[in-house]
Amino acid sequence: MSQAQATVSLPEPTVISRILRGLAGNRTGTIGFVLVVLILAAAIFAPWISQYDPAAIMTGPRMAPPSSDHWLGTDNLGRDLFSRVLAGGRVAMLVAGASLGAALSLGLVLGLVAGLGPRWLDNLLLLLFDALRSFPTIVFGLAVVTLVGPSLFTVILVVAITSVPIYARIIRTQAQSLRNAEFVMAERAMGAGLPRILFVHVLPNVLGPLLILASMDVPLVIATEAGLSFLGMGVRPPTSSWGVILNDGYNFIRNSPWPVIAGSVPIVLVTLGFTFLGEALRDIFDPRLQKAN
Amino acid sequence: MTKTNTVSMASAPFGRRAFLKGAASTCLFAATMPLGSRIWAQSGQTLRLSAYADIDALDPAFYQNGYNVDVMNCIYTKLIRYKAGREWDWELESAEEIEQVDDTHIRFKLKQGLQFSGDYGEITAEDVKFSFERAILHDSPVKSDWGPLDHVEVTGRYEGVIVLKEPFQPLWTIALPYGTGHIVSKKAVLDATDDGGNFGMTPPVFSGAYVLAEWKSNQYVRLTRNPAWTGPAPGFDEIRILPMDDTKTAERAYEAGDLDFTQITLSSLAQYRQDPPANTTIEEYPSLYYVWLGMNLDNPALGDKNLRQAIQYAINVKQVVDAAYFGEAEPATGLIAPGLPGHRDHSAIPVEGDLDKAREFLQAAGGPPSQPLTIDTLNASEWTTMAQIIQAQLAKVGIPTQINVQDSGSFWTLGMESEGDRWKNMQLVLNRFSMLPDPYYATSWFVSEQVGIWNWERFSSPEFDKLHQKALSEIDPDERAAIYRQMQDIMEQSGAYRFLTHEGSPVMYRDSLEPALRPDGRPLLPRFSGSV
Numbered sequence: 001m002s003q004a005q006a007t008v009s010l011p012e013p014t015v016i017s018r019i020l021r022g023l024a025g026n027r028t029g030t031i032g033f034v035l036v037v038l039i040l041a042a043a044i045f046a047p048w049i050s051q052y053d054p055a056a057i058m059t060g061p062r063m064a065p066p067s068s069d070h071w072l073g074t075d076n077l078g079r080d081l082f083s084r085v086l087a088g089g090r091v092a093m094l095v096a097g098a099s100l101g102a103a104l105s106l107g108l109v110l111g112l113v114a115g116l117g118p119r120w121l122d123n124l125l126l127l128l129f130d131a132l133r134s135f136p137t138i139v140f141g142l143a144v145v146t147l148v149g150p151s152l153f154t155v156i157l158v159v160a161i162t163s164v165p166i167y168a169r170i171i172r173t174q175a176q177s178l179r180n181a182e183f184v185m186a187e188r189a190m191g192a193g194l195p196r197i198l199f200v201h202v203l204p205n206v207l208g209p210l211l212i213l214a215s216m217d218v219p220l221v222i223a224t225e226a227g228l229s230f231l232g233m234g235v236r237p238p239t240s241s242w243g244v245i246l247n248d249g250y251n252f253i254r255n256s257p258w259p260v261i262a263g264s265v266p267i268v269l270v271t272l273g274f275t276f277l278g279e280a281l282r283d284i285f286d287p288r289l290q291k292a293n
Numbered sequence: 294m295t296k297t298n299t300v301s302m303a304s305a306p307f308g309r310r311a312f313l314k315g316a317a318s319t320c321l322f323a324a325t326m327p328l329g330s331r332i333w334a335q336s337g338q339t340l341r342l343s344a345y346a347d348i349d350a351l352d353p354a355f356y357q358n359g360y361n362v363d364v365m366n367c368i369y370t371k372l373i374r375y376k377a378g379r380e381w382d383w384e385l386e387s388a389e390e391i392e393q394v395d396d397t398h399i400r401f402k403l404k405q406g407l408q409f410s411g412d413y414g415e416i417t418a419e420d421v422k423f424s425f426e427r428a429i430l431h432d433s434p435v436k437s438d439w440g441p442l443d444h445v446e447v448t449g450r451y452e453g454v455i456v457l458k459e460p461f462q463p464l465w466t467i468a469l470p471y472g473t474g475h476i477v478s479k480k481a482v483l484d485a486t487d488d489g490g491n492f493g494m495t496p497p498v499f500s501g502a503y504v505l506a507e508w509k510s511n512q513y514v515r516l517t518r519n520p521a522w523t524g525p526a527p528g529f530d531e532i533r534i535l536p537m538d539d540t541k542t543a544e545r546a547y548e549a550g551d552l553d554f555t556q557i558t559l560s561s562l563a564q565y566r567q568d569p570p571a572n573t574t575i576e577e578y579p580s581l582y583y584v585w586l587g588m589n590l591d592n593p594a595l596g597d598k599n600l601r602q603a604i605q606y607a608i609n610v611k612q613v614v615d616a617a618y619f620g621e622a623e624p625a626t627g628l629i630a631p632g633l634p635g636h637r638d639h640s641a642i643p644v645e646g647d648l649d650k651a652r653e654f655l656q657a658a659g660g661p662p663s664q665p666l667t668i669d670t671l672n673a674s675e676w677t678t679m680a681q682i683i684q685a686q687l688a689k690v691g692i693p694t695q696i697n698v699q700d701s702g703s704f705w706t707l708g709m710e711s712e713g714d715r716w717k718n719m720q721l722v723l724n725r726f727s728m729l730p731d732p733y734y735a736t737s738w739f740v741s742e743q744v745g746i747w748n749w750e751r752f753s754s755p756e757f758d759k760l761h762q763k764a765l766s767e768i769d770p771d772e773r774a775a776i777y778r779q780m781q782d783i784m785e786q787s788g789a790y791r792f793l794t795h796e797g798s799p800v801m802y803r804d805s806l807e808p809a810l811r812p813d814g815r816p817l818l819p820r821f822s823g824s825v
Contacts, residue, residue, distance in 0.1 A: 076674075146700070146703060232700070237677050251539075
C-alpha cells in the first residue's frame with residue numbers, strides 16, 4: 001500500500017521541468033539560457049524596441065559614437081546601429097531556424113531511409129552525404145551564390161544543404177542500432193507496421209540528441225551567415241545582418257570602431273549562449289552522463 | 294661625373310683593416326636586424342603594390358583594361374611613353390626620334406641595340422609595323438585606339454612612317470603611349486600563333502625592362518628584370534602586383550606592411566591625412582575615371598524613356614557622391630573630367646536632381662514599375678554605398694529597387710554578349726571606366742559598335758556615332774571640344790545615363806620610395822625607384 005502511494009505521489013517529471021531543474025544546477029547552462037532568451041526576445045520584439053528603421057539612412061551624423069539618440073552609434077550611412085543589430089538578430093535567427101529546421105527535417109527522412117531501407121539505397125545516400133560534406137561550407141556557399149545570386153534564401157539553402165548530411169548520418173546510425181533492438185523486434189512480432197515503429201519507437205529515441213546537436217549548431221549557422229554577408233555574398237543591401245555591419249565597420253574602422261564592436265558582440269554572445277545551453281542540455285539528457293553524476 | 298666618382302673611390306681609405314671593420318659592423322648590423330628584415334634584404338628589392346583587378350590580357354593589340362597596360366608597361370617597350378609628373382605630356386622610350394610630318398604621316402626612328410628576350414634579336418621597324426597593324430588586321434576590340442591607321446611603312450632597319458587615312462588626334466595621347474603602342478616581336482608572335490593573332494596571357498617574348506616570371510590568377514603577378522633589356526636599369530629587381538578589387542583591403546594590406554604603394558579610397562583620405570601610417574607619404578591626384586548609373590535600354594522594364602528620366606531626376610548626385618566619398622569627390626557633369634577638352638561645365642539635369650520633375654516623368658510613364666528594378670554593383674564599399682543611397686533616393690519617388698552585389702569576375706562580364714545572356718536581365722548598373730587624356734577614349738565605348746561589348750546600356754545613336762568619327766579628325770581644338778560636349782548631351786538625353794563622379798586618385802607609399810606617376814595618379818611601374 002505504501003509502495004503504491006509512493007508511486008502515485010512521484011509522477012514522471014516533464015521534459016520542461018527536467019530542463020529547468022537541470023539548468024538550475026548548472027551555472028554556465030543558466031547563463032546560456034538567459035542569453036538565448038534575451039537574444040530571441042530581442043529578435044522577436046525588434047520592431048518594437050528599435051527607435052529607427054534599420055534601413056533608414058542619415059538618421060544622425062555618420063560614424064557617430066554611442067549617444068542617447070543612437071545607443072550604439074551610427075554607421076557610414078548614418079543608420080542607427082542599435083536598430084541594425086536588432087534587425088540583424090532577426091535575420092540570424094531566421095536563417096538559423098529555417099536552415100536548421102529544413103536540414104533536420106530532410107536529414108531525418110534521409111537518415112531513416114538510409115538506416116532502415118535496403119542496403120543499396122543506404123550506400124547511395126552515404127555517397128551523397130560524403131560528397132556534400134566534402135565541400136567546405138563557405139566555399140560551397142560562394143559557389144552557389146555566384147550561380148544564383150546573393151539573397152537570404154540562398155544563405156538558408158546553403159546552410160541547409162551542407163547541414164543535412166550531419167543530421168542524416170546521426171539518424172541513420174541511430175536507426176540502424178534500433179532496427180535490431182529487442183523491443184523493436186517484439187513490436188514487429190506483435191504485428192506493428194513500419195510507421196508505428198518509426199514514430200513511436202525510433203523517432204523519440206533519436207530526436208533528443210538531434211535537437212541538442214542542432215542547438216549547438218546554431219552559432220555555426222549564424223557564423224556562416226555572417227561570414228557570407230561579410231564577404232558580400234549574403235543578404236542584399238540594405239538588409240541588415242551582423243556580417244554586413246561587421247564588413248561596413250571593418251571598411252571604416254579608421255573612422256570609428258563602433259560598427260565593428262556592434263557587429264561582433266552579438267555574434268560572440270549568441271555563440272556563448274547557444275554553446276552553453278547546448279552543453280547543459282546534453283548533460284541533462286545524456287543518460288550516460290546522468291549515470292556518471 | 295665620371296671624374297668625381299674616380300676621385301672619391303681613389304681617396305677612400307679602403308685597406309684590409311678597413312674592410313674587416315666594415316665587414317664586422319655589417320655582420321653586427323645584420324645580426325641585430327629583425328629576422329624578417331634579414332630575409333628581405335637577402336631576397337633583393339621587391340616592389341609590392343595592389344591593382345584594382347587581375348590581369349586578363351597581355352597581348353598589347355588586345356588589351357582589356359588599364360591593369361593589363363600597367364603590366365605591359367613593364368614587359369614591352371613602345372616608341373613614346375607618358376611623362377611622369379603633374380602635367381600630361383610624352384617622352385621618347387624606344388624611339389630615338391619621332392615627328393609628325395603632316396596630318397597623316399608620323400616618321401619614327403628606333404634606338405639601335407634594343408633587344409627582345411630569348412633568341413628573337415633586335416627590335417626593328419618591321420616589328421613596329423607588325424605590332425601596330427595587327428590590332429586592325431585581327432579586328433581587335435581595341436582596334437579603335439589606332440583609329441584610321443592605314444599602314445606602317447618600313448623605310449629602313451630602324452626607321453618607318455606611320456601612315457593614317459585621315460588625321461587622328463588621339464595618336465599622341467593614346468595610340469602610341471598606351472596599350473596598343475607596345476612593340477612585340479613579329480617572329481616570336483608568328484611562331485607562337487598560327488596567324489599572328491591574339492596570344493592572350495602567354496607572351497612569347499618580352500621587350501621591356503621586366504619579364505613576366507609568374508602569374509597566379511587572382512593571387513599575384515610577379516615580374517623580374519629582363520636580362521636582355523639594354524635601356525636604363527629599373528629601380529627594383531622584382532615587382533609583385535596583388536589584385537585587390539576593394540581598395541579598402543589594399544589600405545589594410547599597406548598598413549600591415551604587405552604593400553609599398555597603393556591607391557587609397559577617398560573615404561579614408563581625411564583619416565590618412567590626419568593620421569598617416571608610419572614612414573608614409575600621401576599624395577592626391579585628380580582622377581580621370583568616370584562613374585555613372587547606366588540603364589539597359591533593351592530591358593523591357595526600362596523601355597519607357599519617361600521612367601528612365603524619372604530615375605535620372607530622382608538621383609541627387611551630390612548626396613550620392615558625398616556619402617560614398619566622404620565629401621572628397623565632386624559630382625560629374627559628364628564622361629569627360631575637368632581639364633580635358635569636351636568637359637561640360639553643367640549637365641542638363643541638375644546634379645541635385647529634381648524630385649518634382651521625377652514624379653512628373655514617373656506619372657507620364659504610368660507609375661512606378663510593378664517589380665523592383667535591379668541595381669547591379671561591384672562588391673566594394675564605395676559602390677555598395679552609392680547603390681544604397683540611389684536605392685533610397687529612388688524609393689522617395691516610389692521606384693522600388695533591389696541591389697545585386699557582384700564580385701569583380703562576375704560584374705565585369707555582366708553586359709557582355711559574349712559571356713551569355715545575363716545582359717538581358719541587367720537593368721540599372723553602377724559602372725566605372727578608366728580614362729586617358731583624350732575625350733575620344735571616353736566616348737569610344739558608347740558607339741553602336743560597342744553594344745554588347747562595353748556599351749552595356751546598349752545605347753545606339755547614329756548622330757553620336759557620326760560625331761565620334763568627326764571628332765577624331767577635327768583639328769580645331771574648340772570645335773573638337775564642342776563636339777564632345779554635344780555627344781554627352783545626346784547620351785544624357787537618351788535617359789540611359791546619370792553621371793556621378795570622376796572620383797579622385799589619392800595614393801600612399803613608403804617615404805623611401807620614389808614612385809613615377811601619371812598626372813592622374815596611375816603608376817608607371819618600370820620607373821619606380823628608391824628602396825622599400
